[in-house]
Amino acid sequence: MPTEPSHPASSLPGRLRHVRQAVAGALGCSLVVVAWAGVLAWGNSPAGRALIRERAGRALEKRLGPVEIGDAGLDLLLRARLAPVTVLGRGPGGPVLRAERVVVRPRLGALLSGRVEPAAVALRGVRAWPGREGTELGPFDLFVEFDGRDPVALRVALPGGGHLDATARRGEDGIAFQVEGAVSLPDDLPAVAAGPASAPASGLLTVRGSGRGAPDGSRVEADLELRATDLTFQGPRVGPSPVGPLALGASGRVAWTGPSRRLLLEGGQVTLGESGEVAASVDGELLLGIEPRFSVSARATAVPWRSLVEALPPDLGPPATAPRVSGNVSARASVAGSLSRRGDWDVQVELDLDDLRRAARAAPPSWLASGFEWTPIDPGPGERPRRIAVGPGNPAFVPYPEIPQVLVRAVTASEDAGFFGHRGFDFREIANAVADRSRVRGASTISQQLAKNLFLSPDRTLARKVREALGTIALEASLSKGRLIEIYLNIAEWGPEVYGVGEAARFWFGKDARALTARESAFLATVVPSPRRFHARLHRSGITPWWNARIDDVLTKMRVQNQLTDGELAAALAEPLDPLAREHPAGPATVEGGEPEPPGTEEEPGSGAPYLSR
Numbered sequence: 159m160p161t162e163p164s165h166p167a168s169s170l171p172g173r174l175r176h177v178r179q180a181v182a183g184a185l186g187c188s189l190v191v192v193a194w195a196g197v198l199a200w201g202n203s204p205a206g207r208a209l210i211r212e213r214a215g216r217a218l219e220k221r222l223g224p225v226e227i228g229d230a231g232l233d234l235l236l237r238a239r240l241a242p243v244t245v246l247g248r249g250p251g252g253p254v255l256r257a258e259r260v261v262v263r264p265r266l267g268a269l270l271s272g273r274v275e276p277a278a279v280a281l282r283g284v285r286a287w288p289g290r291e292g293t294e295l296g297p298f299d300l301f302v303e304f305d306g307r308d309p310v311a312l313r314v315a316l317p318g319g320g321h322l323d324a325t326a327r328r329g330e331d332g333i334a335f336q337v338e339g340a341v342s343l344p345d346d347l348p349a350v351a352a353g354p355a356s357a358p359a360s361g362l363l364t365v366r367g368s369g370r371g372a373p374d375g376s377r378v379e380a381d382l383e384l385r386a387t388d389l390t391f392q393g394p395r396v397g398p399s400p401v402g403p404l405a406l407g408a409s410g411r412v413a414w415t416g417p418s419r420r421l422l423l424e425g426g427q428v429t430l431g432e433s434g435e436v437a438a439s440v441d442g443e444l445l446l447g448i449e450p451r452f453s454v455s456a457r458a459t460a461v462p463w464r465s466l467v468e469a470l471p472p473d474l475g476p477p478a479t480a481p482r483v484s485g486n487v488s489a490r491a492s493v494a495g496s497l498s499r500r501g502d503w504d505v506q507v508e509l510d511l512d513d514l515r516r517a518a519r520a521a522p523p524s525w526l527a528s529g530f531e532w533t534p535i536d537p538g539p540g541e542r543p544r545r546i547a548v549g550p551g552n553p554a555f556v557p558y559p560e561i562p563q564v565l566v567r568a569v570t571a572s573e574d575a576g577f578f579g580h581r582g583f584d585f586r587e588i589a590n591a592v593a594d595r596s597r598v599r600g601a602s603t604i605s606q607q608l609a610k611n612l613f614l615s616p617d618r619t620l621a622r623k624v625r626e627a628l629g630t631i632a633l634e635a636s637l638s639k640g641r642l643i644e645i646y647l648n649i650a651e652w653g654p655e656v657y658g659v660g661e662a663a664r665f666w667f668g669k670d671a672r673a674l675t676a677r678e679s680a681f682l683a684t685v686v687p688s689p690r691r692f693h694a695r696l697h698r699s700g701i702t703p704w705w706n707a708r709i710d711d712v713l714t715k716m717r718v719q720n721q722l723t724d725g726e727l728a729a730a731l732a733e734p735l736d737p738l739a740r741e742h743p744a745g746p747a748t749v750e751g752g753e754p755e756p757p758g759t760e761e762e763p764g765s766g767a768p769y770l771s772r
Contacts, residue, residue: 227696238262258283298348318345337367361389376416383409397621419446431469453494460486477613478627481524481636485517487524507585514635536616558644565679567721572683573606582634667735680712
């Protein structure tokens with residue numbers, strides 16, 4: 159059967175169509191390339207650079223104030239490139255922000271219609287100076303995406319690998335936003351924030367939050383959650399070695415009301431450790447009026463002691479020789495006042511150790527409940543090491559029932575007026591010490607001093623203070639107040655190589671401690687804060703008028719506390735006093751460290767820092 163002849167001419171129109179399309183595509187690509195090359199060339203020409211710099215500067219100044227822009231131009235993706243950009247701010251002083259390089263990607267649709275709108279902005283090598291001279295944040299990278307004129311996404315890339323991401327969407331009922339990020343410590347932490355004394359050595363801080371703001375910005379609410387893990391601190395104020403790791407958490411709802419300038423924290427919670435058993439609820443308020451005021455309250459209920467100890471690293475745990483306690487501890491605290499006047503803050507703290515005490519009564523007695531041996535932690539220069547029996551094995555030991563009450567009350571009036579009523583800490587004195595930095599003495603109670611002398615070293619670090627606090631709670635939970643003051647008075651230092659009230663009475667007055675008078679007791683109470691220095695002072699200048707006033711002040715406090723009658727006070731004020739009557743030293747008197755005490759060092763009234771009893 160004959161084959162039909164082919165007709166090549168019939169496919170010619172289709173081939174021509176494909177050729178035309180290919181030619182049109184190539185021509186279009188050529189035009190795009192030519193246009194791209196033209197725009198790129200123009201954008202990097204002197205006129206184009208000047209126009210980009212002028213337009214960018216005008217847009218930035220509307221929002222940020224005066225700016226300085228170095229070079230300007232377009233990159234291969236036709237993004238505006240500015241390098242560097244310095245925001246000078248609206249107030250006096252230096253720059254507030256500087257970016258080594260800024261890249262702006264324009265919105266294509268707006269650009270085709272003749273408008274210049276950013277779709278995204280990238281700031282590289284950003285450094286910021288937030289108002290305080292010498293304080294620098296950075297460098298970090300900042301990325302912002304826009305929807306129209308509104309920023310809808312922000313990312314901060316930190317130098318240590320950390321990041322902070324935020325997104326926002328505008329709706330009819332306001333702006334909804336979310337925040338999430340992680341900060342590596344100390345790599346992502348500015349040096350000024352880390353601080354030289356207590357910088358975190360390592361750790362990871364994560365933040366997560368979401369909230370909503372009113373369309374007019376009058377109210378913003380957010381639920382926030384922060385978590386710090388593997389947190390380790392170091393520095394001379396922290397301790398001789400790094401302290402950690404710690405796990406800390408915080409969460410709560412924060413609300414800001416613009417018209418009243420009120421910041422409110424509700425349903426807050428702070429946790430220590432991974433288990434969540436060590437937790438405290440927190441609420442607070444900040445009013446930013448003419449005189450900013452604040453209030454914060456916290457409550458921790460039935461926290462298991464064992465969980466608290468396990469949540470702490472060993473360097474912050476209770477001293478190894480402190481009494482072992484069990485049970486639950488509860489606490490509540492509140493602070494309120496003006497931000498600018500710390501001295502007027504109202505501080506209220508309650509510490510509930512009842513459950514610990516009940517458990518201690520049911521447990522075997524602590525080793526401190528009966529006689530034991532003790533070695534002074536801070537002997538004076540040249541003193542021979544010695545172990546002191548705290549109990550009947552020491553002929554100088556004086557049992558609590560035989561210690562004159564005038565001595566007990568003189569020492570507590572001078573060192574710790576609330577000793578028989580508090581739970582180991584005088585929180586009001588602690589608050590006063592924080593508010594008044596001119597104080598030359600601390601706010602440690604007798605229980606705290608006893609914890610330090612029995613279990614710890616004399617170094618002054620934050621780690622030691624934490625361990626001291628836990629040791630104080632252990633003492634208060636396991637021993638009676640009578641036993642605590644008995645131990646304290648029988649190990650306290652009263653002079654060079656003089657420990658315990660039995661030795662003190664013999665050393666200073668040549669008599670048995672049981673025969674001490676009210677004025678002699680008040681004298682010994684003034685010696686306790688710095689016995690070696692007062693011993694040197696007595697040899698140098700005797701009992702000065704200032705020292706006599708201090709003794710009289712202790713006696714007056716005892717009268718106010720109804721520990722003396724009017725007649726007993728009058729007799730004590732008139733009593734002659736002649737300590738160390740048998741001692742006549744040769745050569746200069748010395749103070750701690752073995753150096754001669756300089757003349758005129760008494761804290762005489764009006765001479766500067768006041769002498770405080772604690």
